[in-house]
Amino acid sequence: MRRGGELSSPAIPPSSPAAGAPPAARGDWSTLKRLFPYLWEYKFRVIAALAFMVAAKFANVGVPLLLKELVDAMDIKPGDATAVLAVPVALLLGYGLLRLSTTLFTELRELVFAKATQGAARSIALETFRHLHALSLRFHLERQTGGMTRDIERGVRGIESLISYSLYSIVPTLVEVALVLTILAVKFDPWFAWITIAALALYIVFTVMVTEWRTQFRREANEFDSAAHTKAVDSLLNYETVKYFNNEDFEAGRYDQSLERLRRARLKSQTTLSLLNTGQQVIIAIGLVAMLWRATQGVVDGRMTLGDLVMINAFMIQLYIPLNFLGVLYREIKQSLTDLDKMFTLMEKEREIADRPGALPLRLPSPLGEGGGGGDPAGDDWTVRFENVHFAYESSRPILHDVSFEIPSGRTVAVVGPSGSGKSTLARLLYRFYDVQQGRITIAGQDVRDVTQSSVRQVIGIVPQDTVLFNDTVEYNIAYGRPGATREQVEEAARAARIHGFIASTPKGYDTMVGERGLKLSGGEKQRVAIARTLLKNPPILIFDEATSALDSANERAIQSELKSAAQNKTTLVIAHRLSTVVDAHEILVVEAGRIIERGTHQQLLALGGRYADMWALQQSAESEQFGEVMGM
Known part of the structure; x- marks a missing residue:
């Protein structure tokens, strides 16, 4: 291909196998690094959200500690009214404040970080949209619109899910686990920490291995979902062709084949999910029983108080709840990363036709028939x-x-x-x-x-042979040649294209909707709208x-x-x-x-x-x- 002014022999077009090799698979960390700059634009909100998250976890861990003091404080002598009024009431108020603080800091975290999440999603979606418009005609002739729009939709949703699951669930859980392990190791014998670590390690290894194995079924289900969506969109866009050849049953059969493959893939995904959940529950139950057995022994031996037993049980329940969803969270995070990677892959699709570095706008000669202007x-x-x-x-x-x-x-x-x-x-x-x-x-x-x-x-203005209109009003489609044109200018262009009389005769005039791809208009009417649009551009x-x-x-x-x-x-x-x-x-x-x-x-x-x-x-x-x-x- 010609570069820098020299002439060369014809090059292999990008559609050939040599130029069209599929991109190498991106790792999860690479996808996260690709996402990070969009979030870091809101660095102060990110830092504030992390601070609120840590504060919420400190308050959450403080609840079992205060609950232990409250239980131990109830070991008072009968008739001691002063102790009843002074100690439990203060502890109860503190307990209530800690509970409130946990919720307050959590909501503040979400409130502060919401703008970063939505801002990043908006920036990436807009950049992808702009990039798709910048890609060559060859790409758009080969694309499958239904599948591509579904990839963008899932990618945007994946940003929100990824941030939600990681910042709001995984990271807080890790912070809480670290705090609980520290308390158990310092306050009691190290076996409490080792039992917890062993249960967590076994749980995480099992979850990751099974989830990695299950990912193939989830990915397969998504591919069949995109294929079914593509077939449905393509069939509906070609509604008239389907009717012309009386092929409604044929199209329904094709769509049903895609839905059947999707059903089978989702059944595999659900079966393996049940296996994952059962294994997780077994590991958690064993760890919880071992912890409570050792705590009970401590109370019997007099090394621990009843409050310690209640505290350990509360700690285990607090850890158990997020751990119960760790498999789901890990799977969703992996899926969000996969969806996000697909959108990043679209964003990184190489432009076949791109402006050269430092390219300047076309230098405008003198306007024809005016004699003046910007030089010739x-x-x-x-x-x-x-x-x-x-x-x-x-x-x-x-x-x-x-x-x-x-x-x-x-x-x-x-x-x-x-x-x-x-x-x-x-x-x-x-x-x-x-x-x-x-x-x-x-x-x-x-x-x-x-x-x-x-x-x-x-x-350049063009009136193409095959005119495709936006599913909007006649005025919008004509004014598309010059966005911001007045109604008078639109009507003048319509008169020049000999379509003003037809538009004026319709009940809604220039506010008439033309339908999907302009199907409500005849071929001649669509072409005259295209002519008017180009005449308006002038x-x-x-x-x-x-x-x-x-x-x-x-x-x-x-x-x-x-x-x-x-x-x-x-x-x-x-x-x-x-x-x-x-x-x-x-x-x-x-x-x-x-x-x-x-x-x-x-x-x-x-x-x-x-x-x-x-x-x-x-x-x-x-x-x-x-x-x-x-x-x-």
Whole structure:
């Protein structure tokens, strides 16, 4: 591929196996490190949340200690009213305050850290969204929208789950375990600490090993879930096609196959989850019995008080509750990391078409017909040139072969030829959806690869052959050509595209919803909305890619005059199948198998008697036959 101005032979496109190798699996720590900068933007909230978390755990550990003092304080002599009033009441108040402090610090932690969590999720989701829009057309032609949107949805949710489970559950539990072990080792004999450590170690090892084994079933279930969602979305987006071929049962069968695979995967996941939970409960029960047995022996031997026994039991219950969910937490954290990694993988998807480092915006020449403005680089105004262009979507199937032509500033050049000859590829290359493998394309004397993509697309307006609209109002879809345009400007563009009368005749006018992909409008109506959108943008360079292909003859002739007026003093590339729409072009290029085989004006090409003349005669004959059939009805 051309780099830095030199010419090279065609490179292997990114879709080939050499360039499309799957990314290496990212480790959990790598995913966490990738997430950390987004959280560290809220460093003061992170530090405050950690401080509140530690304070909450200190208060929580203090509850059993105070409960022990309360139980021991109840060992008083009958009739000692002073002790009853002084000691237990104070301890009860302290006990209540510690309980309240635990809840208060926990809520403060969540309140403080909520902004960091939601802010990080928003930043990552927005960055992913922007990056997906920045990826090449090749990526979006190969994507599966349903699965990709589900990956983004799960990734955003995974951020919240990961932070919630780790900061709100795992880390606090580890802090509490450390505090309890310290108290048991210092206050009593070390065996209490060793029993607790052994139970915890066995519990954690068992949980991690079984959960790692179970991850394959959870991942498999997620893949089947994405596949089922993709099939459902794809089928619903193509609702009309399904109806045309009466294939509702076929689509339901395909969807049911995906759901059946999902059901089996989820059953495996649930079965192994039951195994995990049973094993955890056995380990916890053994550890708890061993601790209470030793504590009971201590009370019997007089080495420990009844309050010590109550305290140890309370400690075990406090540890038992979060430990009971450790398997679930670990599994969810692993799943959140997997989901987050998928979204990071999307974010790191390499751009096939990227601005070069330090690329500057396209230098704007003098506005056509105004004489002033920002200078005229190389004296080219808005001239577009294709210079010895070679291009292939795949290395094994070249599309364009040494194509060279010029669209002089303010002139119209038409490209005609059979389907698959490479006509629409010219528009895609000019718009820089792809980069040429050899040669170059210039606008105003500047190679489109040396300037920013945004500045190139800002000066080009296109009416595509296949018009897709947003599921919004007619006004929104027309105004999309110039966000912020007034209703009057939108209506003016609609009048120029000959669709204002139709819009005004509908009950809601410009507030009419066009439906998913504009399916509530006819093909001709959608195309006229696309024309209005481009006319509203009013760029200096226009591309009409079969712009009137969905219109009837009457409307085609009417709009053709509007397009001709819109192209006045603009650099225009017209891609056409019907030759009658390009007879007034300043130059017509006949393209076949990716090569320009003829060029000239309409009259010159007819006089040449070559491929164009044959195409013209064939289309005239077909139109005459259609006219005769209509008149004979």
